[in-house]
Amino acid sequence: MLEQASDLAEDQEYEEAILLYEKILNSDPKYIPALLDKAATFQRMGKNSQSFQIYNSILKEDSNNLDALIGKGTLLHAKSKFLDAIECYDSALKIKPRFAMALACKGMSLGEIGQLKSALSCFKKALTIDKDYDLANMGKQKALELLKSQKSKK
Template sequence: MKFWKREHKTSEHTKVRELQSQGEVLAFSRKDEEAIECYDAILQINPRNAEALNSKGNVLCTLDRYEEAIRCYEMALQIDPRNVDSLYSKQRAQRQYEKEKPLEEVLKIDPKNTDALFEKGFRFYRIDRYEKAIEHFDEVLQIDPKHFDALDRKGRAFVLQGDCEEGIRWYDKALQIDPKNVKLLDNKARALACLGKIDEAMNCVDKALEINPNDPRILHLKDEVIQNLAATKKTLYYPRVNDP
């Protein structure tokens, strides 16, 4: 009987380690819901597994589910009060929750408030979490397909992820609303140059200079970037945008 219990405990421990590793891989691949399922499976085996609680809290934070994340960290700290990772993660989640709370309160009253939805997306944009930013910009555009800032920032987010073709598609939608926006023409030119489409990039530059002949950003782009690219027939090594 003792041998059976020891063997059973060993197999449970092995299963927990496998689930923890699987959860980490899924979380790294941004398969967040599947990662949470792994951590929940661990907690069914051992509800006092502080590592799984902490890992689950981290994934919940990436999904903006801060209240649930805080509860996970608190449960982990009840098990291991001196766990520095849990303490730090709880404080970070609480700070983020306090920032998000005013926006969430607005959205509870008015779920289609495009200003609040855009602000949520823009906060993710500022910390380079472009996929999450795009999700929120899409929410804005479902309500208002001509929301200029959402179109513009969605284009920038795609470019900064390396998808210049998709970024240009959204820049073009924004340019239909504001065809004389010099910064937008500048960013479109940069994306085109990144794809090696020098002639099209130069057309954007020329349009921008017709609107503002003295814009230093456009002059720099023409004199120091586009002409060099045209001479060498090379593309930019990485996508970039003029921000903010």
């Protein structure tokens, strides 16, 4: 049933997916895979407060859940709470230091607060782990462009 719900979410049938996740969670309210998928689906629907609540409930049970840390971080980033987002990514990186997604997301948040050299470093580290990671490649290019434009203004 979880796979069916995930497929529905992938096909942007969000309401139907949520109903299936709720059915799954009725029988096991702490089933982490269903909670994570439900939170991600809410996030795609723009229902960020529901998503945020789910990520927080997962992290209360398991503060080391990487998916919940990244999910919460991306929600905080979207709310322009970049320092809080960076805390989530740093927590994930303490658990898994070679985590390309956490590095790339941290780089995005660092870039938003103007720490371009640190952001670039995160993107480069992410690319040493996964050379084809799109988010890291795009972030690296943007950081390089911004750094170059800063130098040319001086």
